[in-house]
Amino acid sequence: MSGSSFDTLELDALKELMNVGFGRAAATLSELMDLHVVLSVPRVELVPIGELASYVANEVDDPKSFNVVEQFFLGKFEGSSFLLLPEEEGRRLVEMLAGEDADADSPLDSLERDTIIEIGNIIIGACVSKVAELLGDVVTYRPPRFATGALDRELLERYVKPGPGMALVMKTLFRFERRDVFGLLFLVTTDSGLGWLKRAVSSWLESLS
Amino acid sequence: MERSVLVVDDSVVARMGMKKILKGFPLAVVEASSGEDALASLEAGLDPSLVFLDLTMPGMGGLNALRELRRRKPDLPVVVVTADIQKATIQEALEAGATEVLPKPAEGGAVLGALARAGLA
Numbered sequence: 001m002s003g004s005s006f007d008t009l010e011l012d013a014l015k016e017l018m019n020v021g022f023g024r025a026a027a028t029l030s031e032l033m034d035l036h037v038v039l040s041v042p043r044v045e046l047v048p049i050g051e052l053a054s055y056v057a058n059e060v061d062d063p064k065s066f067n068v069v070e071q072f073f074l075g076k077f078e079g080s081s082f083l084l085l086p087e088e089e090g091r092r093l094v095e096m097l098a099g100e101d102a103d104a105d106s107p108l109d110s111l112e113r114d115t116i117i118e119i120g121n122i123i124i125g126a127c128v129s130k131v132a133e134l135l136g137d138v139v140t141y142r143p144p145r146f147a148t149g150a151l152d153r154e155l156l157e158r159y160v161k162p163g164p165g166m167a168l169v170m171k172t173l174f175r176f177e178r179r180d181v182f183g184l185l186f187l188v189t190t191d192s193g194l195g196w197l198k199r200a201v202s203s204w205l206e207s208l209s
Numbered sequence: 210m211e212r213s214v215l216v217v218d219d220s221v222v223a224r225m226g227m228k229k230i231l232k233g234f235p236l237a238v239v240e241a242s243s244g245e246d247a248l249a250s251l252e253a254g255l256d257p258s259l260v261f262l263d264l265t266m267p268g269m270g271g272l273n274a275l276r277e278l279r280r281r282k283p284d285l286p287v288v289v290v291t292a293d294i295q296k297a298t299i300q301e302a303l304e305a306g307a308t309e310v311l312p313k314p315a316e317g318g319a320v321l322g323a324l325a326r327a328g329l330a
Contacts (some may be wrong), residue, residue: 018221023292036297
């Protein structure tokens with residue numbers, strides 16, 4: 001694979017780009033919900049695709065019930081983005097954004113789903129678009145897909161087919177002040193996307209030196 | 210004596226970007242990768258004319274570092290450079306003593322403006 005090795009500096013560059021993208025998403029969300037989003041330092045790692053499901057499961061305390069918003073992005077920077085929200089946290093977000101009391105015992109209704117998808121759209125769009133823009137690319141998106149269920153291999157493999165190669169995982173955790181909602185964002189690039197990303201980051205770094 | 214600027218950011222790349230912008234000025238650029246490192250530099254005798262400070266950093270974080278910098282050096286200009294551009298964050302930084310807040314990635318014109326306001330350009 002062309003882009004399977006990122007050195008420390010290149011990973012730091014990706015982390016910084018992700019940081020900027022997530023900052024934009026947080027600003028949009030805070031305007032929308034009128035509350036402060038607390039950002040954490042993002043982590044960027046290369047994970048073998050075959051180990052992605054167990055990697056993700058290890059990142060969460062209780063993988064039993066999650067909402068997943070997945071969106072494919074196309075461009076030179078190409079791949080899938082995932083926003084993972086524990087189901088209960090998704091309901092809290094709905095309450096904050098739509099001002100509705102969600103019934104914890106009933107399945108998500110269409111308004112609740114739409115709200116979570118919209119939140120996913122904002123976060124994914126801001127992060128992916130900003131990373132692409134800073135590296136000189138323009139991406140387009142496929143409509144987001146929504147799923148809910150246990151965050152297990154079966155759920156994840158609906159989106160990321162197991163195979164050889166590496167996935168670039170950019171993970172960030174966000175908290176909404178006062179309500180302490182948390183979620184995870186992952187970007188998994190395709191092989192060609194990863195190769196382009198490495199070249200773009202190298203050339204960006206050259207411009208800084 | 211050559212004046213110095215302290216650049217505090219956990220990202221090497223962000224520090225590289227800032228150093229590139231500052232290259233053309235007769236300023237010594239000192240780097241710190243955390244709030245703790247920045248405070249240690251001051252304890253070691255560094256007396257910068259201006260600080261560029263990131264907020265989202267591991268350890269004590271930028272906001273606590275800012276409060277401590279302000280406590281130790283009330284007149285030192287501290288420019289926060291952050292990706293977190295929420296109004297509440299900017300307000301919090303200003304209340305903690307930031308001289309001004311610039312969005313990341315730092316752009317040349319904005320940095321030069323901050324230098325000028327600090328009397329360094």
